[in-house]
Amino acid sequence: MASAAPKILLDGVSKEFGGNVVLDGVNLAVEAGESLAIIGQSGSGKSVTLKCILGLLQPDHGSIKVDGEEVVGLHGAALDRMRAKFGMLFQGSALFDSLPIWRNVTFGLTQGRRTDVTRMKAIAEENLERVGLDRRVLNLRPSELSGGMQKRVALARAIAPRPEIIFFDEPTTGLDPIRADVINDLIVSLVEDLGVTALTITHDMASARKIAHRVAMLYEGKIVWIGPRDRLYDSGNPYVDQFVQGRAEGPIQ
Amino acid sequence: MPASKPAPALLAPFAAIGRLVIGMFAAVGRVALFALRTIGRALLPPYYPGRFLEQLAHIGWFSLPVVGLTAIFTGAALAQQIYTAGSRFSATSTVPAVVVIGMVRELGPVLVGLMVAGRVSSAMAAEIGTMRVTEQLDALTTLRTDSYRYLMAPRLFAAVVALPLMVLAANAIGIFGGWLLAVQKLHFNSANYLTVTRQYMSVDDFKMAMVKAGVFGFFIALMGCYHGYRTSGGAAGVGNATRNAVVSAFVLILSSNFLITAMVFG
Numbered sequence: 001m002a003s004a005a006p007k008i009l010l011d012g013v014s015k016e017f018g019g020n021v022v023l024d025g026v027n028l029a030v031e032a033g034e035s036l037a038i039i040g041q042s043g044s045g046k047s048v049t050l051k052c053i054l055g056l057l058q059p060d061h062g063s064i065k066v067d068g069e070e071v072v073g074l075h076g077a078a079l080d081r082m083r084a085k086f087g088m089l090f091q092g093s094a095l096f097d098s099l100p101i102w103r104n105v106t107f108g109l110t111q112g113r114r115t116d117v118t119r120m121k122a123i124a125e126e127n128l129e130r131v132g133l134d135r136r137v138l139n140l141r142p143s144e145l146s147g148g149m150q151k152r153v154a155l156a157r158a159i160a161p162r163p164e165i166i167f168f169d170e171p172t173t174g175l176d177p178i179r180a181d182v183i184n185d186l187i188v189s190l191v192e193d194l195g196v197t198a199l200t201i202t203h204d205m206a207s208a209r210k211i212a213h214r215v216a217m218l219y220e221g222k223i224v225w226i227g228p229r230d231r232l233y234d235s236g237n238p239y240v241d242q243f244v245q246g247r248a249e250g251p252i253q
Numbered sequence: 254m255p256a257s258k259p260a261p262a263l264l265a266p267f268a269a270i271g272r273l274v275i276g277m278f279a280a281v282g283r284v285a286l287f288a289l290r291t292i293g294r295a296l297l298p299p300y301y302p303g304r305f306l307e308q309l310a311h312i313g314w315f316s317l318p319v320v321g322l323t324a325i326f327t328g329a330a331l332a333q334q335i336y337t338a339g340s341r342f343s344a345t346s347t348v349p350a351v352v353v354i355g356m357v358r359e360l361g362p363v364l365v366g367l368m369v370a371g372r373v374s375s376a377m378a379a380e381i382g383t384m385r386v387t388e389q390l391d392a393l394t395t396l397r398t399d400s401y402r403y404l405m406a407p408r409l410f411a412a413v414v415a416l417p418l419m420v421l422a423a424n425a426i427g428i429f430g431g432w433l434l435a436v437q438k439l440h441f442n443s444a445n446y447l448t449v450t451r452q453y454m455s456v457d458d459f460k461m462a463m464v465k466a467g468v469f470g471f472f473i474a475l476m477g478c479y480h481g482y483r484t485s486g487g488a489a490g491v492g493n494a495t496r497n498a499v500v501s502a503f504v505l506i507l508s509s510n511f512l513i514t515a516m517v518f519g
Contacts, residue, residue, distance in 0.1 A: 056391055080397050087395075094392040097383075108396045112403050114303050157396075 005068040007032040007165060007197045008053060013062035014221070015048055022048050023059065024221030035191050035198040037212035037229075039205070039243065041252065044218045046201035047091075050167050053199075054086060055079050066165070087158035087196075091170040093150040095142035101128070101153055102138040108161035127156040131186055148179040152186070159190055166191070168200040172207045184210045205244050208232065217243065219252065287479050288409075294399055295406030304407035312373050312408075312474075313415030317422065319372065323364050324356075324423040328430030331355055336439050348441065349449040352431035357458045361424040363510050366469035369416065370502035374477040377408055378498035381481025382491040390482075405482070409474045416470030417463045424462065465513050472505040 006029035015023040022045040030036045038046050051057040053064055055071060064071050071082050087108070095104050102124035103110075110120060125135050131152040142150055151171065158166055171187060172180035184207050191198045191211075202208050208215050209229050216226040217240050225237040233244055242250030332352050339345045381404060384390050393400050428450060435441040480498040484490045 051391070054395055056394060083395060083397050088392070090388045090392055092387055094388040096389055096392070098380075107398070111299060111396065111398045112301065112304075112393075113299060 004032065005065070006030055007034070007067060008199065009063075009065040009068075010049070010053070011063040011065075013049070013052060013059045013064060015045070015052060015057065015059045021221055023052070025062065026218070026221065026223055028216060028223055028226070030197060030199055032197055033195055034214065035188075035200070035212050037200040037202055037208040037215045038218055039202060039208055039215060039240075040218035041243070042203075045221050046218055047169060049218070050088075050169060050199065050201060054083065054088065054167070084161070085164045087161065087163035087166040089151070089154050089158045089166065089168045089171055091173055093142070093147075093154040095150055095154055095157070097142055100139050100141060101145075104142065104153060105156045105160050107157060123160060124156070127160045128153070130159065130190065131156045132182070148175055148182070151175065151179075151183055155183070155186060155190070159194060162194065163196065165197045165199070168198065168202075168211070170202055170204075171200065171211075172202065172204045177206075180204065180207065181210075187211050205232070283483075284475065284479055287405075287482070288475055291401050291405040291409055291475075291478070294401040295410065297402075299402065301403060301407050304403065305411050308407045308411035309415055311376075312369065312412050312470075313419055316369050316372055316415075316419065320365050320368055320419050320423050321426050323368050324361065324426040325430035325433075327360055327364055328352060328356055328427030328432075329434040331360065331427075332431035332434045332439070336435070345439075346449070348435055348439070349431070349446045350453040352435075353428055353450045353453045354458065356427040356431070357424050357454070357462050359510070359514070361427055362420050362462050362465040362469060363506065365416065365420045365423045365466065366473065366506040366510070367503060369412075369419065370469075370473045370476075370506060371499060373412070374473050374498040374502040375495045377474065377477025378481040378484075378494045379491055381478060382484030382494040385482065385484040386487050386490060400482075405474075405478045408478055409471065412470035412474035413467050414470070416466040416473070420462050420466040421459075424459075461513065461517055465510060468509050468513065469506050472509065473502050476502040476505065 008028070008030040010026050010028040013023055013026040014021070022043075026045075026049060028036075028049075038049065040046050048057060052059045053066070053071070055074060059072060062072070066082060066085060069082070071079075074082055095101075096107065099107070102121050103112075103114075105124040105127050106120040109123065121138060124138060128134065128137065133149065133152055133156070137145065137149070137153070142153065145153065168187060171183050175183060187198070187200070188211060190196070198211070200208070200211050202211075209232060212229050214226060215229050215232050216223050217237070218224070219239050225235055225240045227235055232240070235241065235244075238251050241247075242252050332348050335348045335351045336345050339347055381390075384393075384404075390400050393403060432443070432446055432450070435446055436443045476498045480494040480501070484494040486493075
């Protein structure tokens with residue numbers, strides 16, 4: 001594993017918005033098959049990091065490599081080819097309100113075209129089963145589902161094209177502890193069963209410890225600590241200690 | 254880059270005007286680039302004929318009741334006004350001629366444009382704006398779907414096709430409204446009224462109405478899509494986008510109507 005290039009490599013990635021520095025030279029390597037969680041305060045640049053890797057935002061400086069290939073500055077077909085490696089679970093699920101569930105789940109395969117309806121419904125059903133939903137939801141609209149069910153459908157949509165890498169943006173936000181744990185279990189089993197590389201951003205320490213092999217902490221645009229999940233409460237890093245214990249006093253203001 | 258020195262107080266009003274003008278040019282440039290990008294991307298596959306037909310129904314078919322009601326009342330009111338004004342100098346016979354010319358050249362295209370802008374531009378801006386603030390547009394991108402092809406192009410082309418058809422319908426309904434009032438209330442002879450209407454119905458006027466309608470359709474969809482796409486700031490941002498879409502579509506419809514009329518009759 002040590003000899004292969006990291007699946008995702010960020011080297012000195014910086015990004016600012018109107019003079020506000022959000023990422024300030026982020027260095028991060030995620031190995032193939034690894035599940036890494038990034039923790040940090042709101043506004044610390046976690047979502048911007050994911051958006052830079054996906055090419056939704058262009059970093060001002062630095063390099064981002066996926067499977068050893070530089071992705072900063074990619075566009076057109078090359079960017080599309082790179083994006084085909086990714087699945088993404090958005091914080092608010094980001095399901096398409098105007099489409100039924102089965103078309104949401106298979107959107108990554110059809111790119112919104114209405115083709116091969118029978119096969120697509122079968123694929124949607126199979127992926128919904130993986131996240132614990134059955135065929136009864138196939139023809140419903142997202143607004144007819146609860147928040148937890150919407151998250152599951154979004155998970156099914158993220159895994160349907162069988163991506164190599166999945167990003168989870170605050171997967172348990174807005175869910176009660178029981179539903180949050182169900183989502184965590186689903187993520188763990190999906191990552192293990194499908195053998196994907198996972199990058200999760202979260203505030204939820206229980207989620208980070210359950211989902212991730214390693215945890216990184218982002219503070220003021222820099223990675224200030226990275227280590228195995230078992231060391232999260234024993235990191236010896238004052239920023240991590242303050243954050244995981246939820247203390248108001250400490251180096252984080 | 255060194256910060257520019259603040260302008261002396263005497264020049265402040267000119268600086269403000271300059272900023273406004275530069276801002277306006279920048280906005281026009283952004284809208285033009287948005288339109289060019291939408292048209293350019295629409296020429297390349299994948300195509301979305303289903304989305305186009307869906308939008309054609311939304312913009313055209315479902316707007317027909319409100320457009321029809323507007324046209325019939327406007328045609329009838331126009332006939333009544335011309336009759337009232339014409340009766341002062343024995344010119345009541347001009348009612349059918351003025352109704353047909355007024356509806357086809359001006360009122361049909363402009364009223365349809367304004368009604369559809371109110372109904373459709375706002376809906377487009379609200380829908381696309383909501384997709385922006387709920388990350389659905391980002392989700393489209395991560396699912397390798399070009400939002401210009403999937404969302405903007407079908408709306409733009411459907412509006413350009415739908416508006417001329419609706420203006421045709423509105424003209425017919427408006428002329429019918431004028432005829433109905435003239436015959437039922439003002440006691441015109443039906444056959445004579447229709448003969449005069451036919452005499453003043455010009456193919457060139459219809460062509461101009463179709464051109465106007467196509468232009469209005471383009472602006473209606475462009476403003477809805479553009480303001481929706483640029484939405485930021487949650488629910489308040491969606492509200493602003495909706496309002497800006499309708500106001501800018503109204504202004505573009507009225508100003509382009511004047512320019513086309515001035516070019517043809519000027």
